């Protein structure tokens with residue numbers, strides 16, 4: 001078998017690969033070059049330097065696994081890989097300490113103007129007053145994203161005697177207390193922090209999570225750090241806030257476009273930058289290279305991928321029976337995740353009827369994957385979903401009952417978050433997932449695409465105005481389900497829509513008299 005390594009990888013990893021396969025290392029390839037070469041390879045090993053596009057994946061007729069020596073897989077078209085049956089796997093643990101240390105190094109370098117002072121002295125200047133800095137002790141650090149790296153940053157910043165605020169929809173209060181972090185909203189962090197650092201994946205929920213609105217709220221002179229992914233902070237808004245003096249400094253390791261040669265951010269004296277070096281230490285590179293090489297060996301020799309991002313670890317025989325229920329469970333998890341959308345404390349997954357007699361573990365994993373990926377993004381997979389739930393102190397309880405009243409089998413997910421409980425129940429009809437209840441409302445939905453779930457009062461002149469809001473915004477309604485309730489009672493309406501519904505439009509729907517809540521669910 002043949003492995004192509006298209007970004008630099010430590011020898012320790014290359015040696016493991018070479019023990020089993022023919023290994024070619026070729027870095028700096030263009031998309032067209034990769035398209036031409038990829039059909040000969042069984043595995044592709046990358047870092048962030050290779051964009052694995054749909055075009056490359058479509059040409060990859062022999063490819064079985066894409067191994068990412070590092071965390072972020074935002075440079076891989078995972079959907080295209082999944083469609084082609086290619087496992088995408090990563091090495092999420094090996095570089096977390098290096099990324100956290102780089103963040104702290106950048107924070108200290110920015111606070112003491114080290115890069116600027118270094119450049120000045122090397123230009124034979126002796127300007128001590130020009131580079132007076134600030135202490136971090138007693139300052140407040142806001143951390144957006146408290147996963148592996150965010151938590152390590154929190155621990156180190158605690159040691160520097162900083163006060164910590166944090167935002168992460170998946171962190172329990174208990175975990176936050178352990179880390180010494182006060183949980184807040186993003187806007188509260190914007191208002192209260194002296195330094196703000198982001199450590200989330202780049203997913204649609206985190207893109208531009210610090211934007212003009214947040215910069216407006218920030219303290220004058222606030223310092224901003226991004227050692228996670230370009231695009232989590234809106235670069236244009238950041239440049240504007242630097243130009244106005246609202247932001248007193250920024251330390252950036254990652255950019256929307258890399259290399260960021262055209263970025264105006266490089267022109268500010270108070271912006272310090274590194275060329276995506278967060279994971280570039282000897283230790284991290286050895287760790288991720290070994291981890292990913294072992295992963296590739298395992299997959300190509302018929303074993304499991306420990307950190308598979310897109311493939312369930314289910315035996316093929318079991319998969320035949322369970323497949324439609326696995327899909328159902330994942331969809332239900334996604335729906336429940338978007339209807340609740342923060343800090344899950346407990347997830348109860350119930351099975352009734354025939355399915356209760358099967359090995360339901362893959363279904364539970366799929367439900368958790370669907371639920372957790374709403375907040376964690378592409379980092380959640382069928383393998384790590386239970387571990388992620390555990391590490392976030394989310395209690396997961398399974399229950400089974402052989403009897404099922406109306407359907408041969410049903411699956412239900414009850415998500416508890418503080419005072420809020422959300423229940424989604426479903427079944428499989430002719431291999432297609434169907435949602436049969438949301439809380440106490442009976443529904444009959446074949447879930448797909450984008451759906452608006454709106455609780456409303458059952459009275460005239462509620463549904464029509466909602467449809468008008470969508471119509472006037474050129475959003476086509478392709479399906480509608482309205483629950484039954486006595487006149488004046490509260491029920492659920494589910495609208496299938498054909499295009500994206502922006503927040504302002506959803507807000508307009510919420511303003512229709514009689515609408516009690518409206519949430520967009522995207523599958």
Ligand SMILES: NC(=O)c1ccc[n+]([C@@H]2O[C@H](COP(=O)([O-])OP(=O)(O)OC[C@H]3O[C@@H](n4cnc5c(N)ncnc54)[C@H](O)[C@@H]3O)[C@@H](O)[C@H]2O)c1
Pocket residue numbers: 071072073092095096099144145146147148149150167168169170171199200201202205206227228229253254276277278279280374375376377379
């Ligand atoms: N600069 C580098 O070289 C470098 C090195 C390693 C990792 N990274 C990047 O750092 C980031 C974090 O990596 P990690 O290993 O800590 O990932 P992780 O999955 O362990 O943690 C991410 C955290 O983000 C949280 N999150 C998800 N959606 C959120 C939202 N809407 N708001 C706030 N928090 C949200 C999740 O709950 C999770 O706790 C990734 O983008 C990764 O690619 C960069």
Ligand SMILES: O=C(O)[C@H](O)COP(=O)(O)O
Pocket residue numbers: 047048049069070071072073095228276277278279280
């Ligand atoms: O997501 C990651 O692991 C980091 O961004 C590191 O990327 P790199 O492997 O290209 O240095």
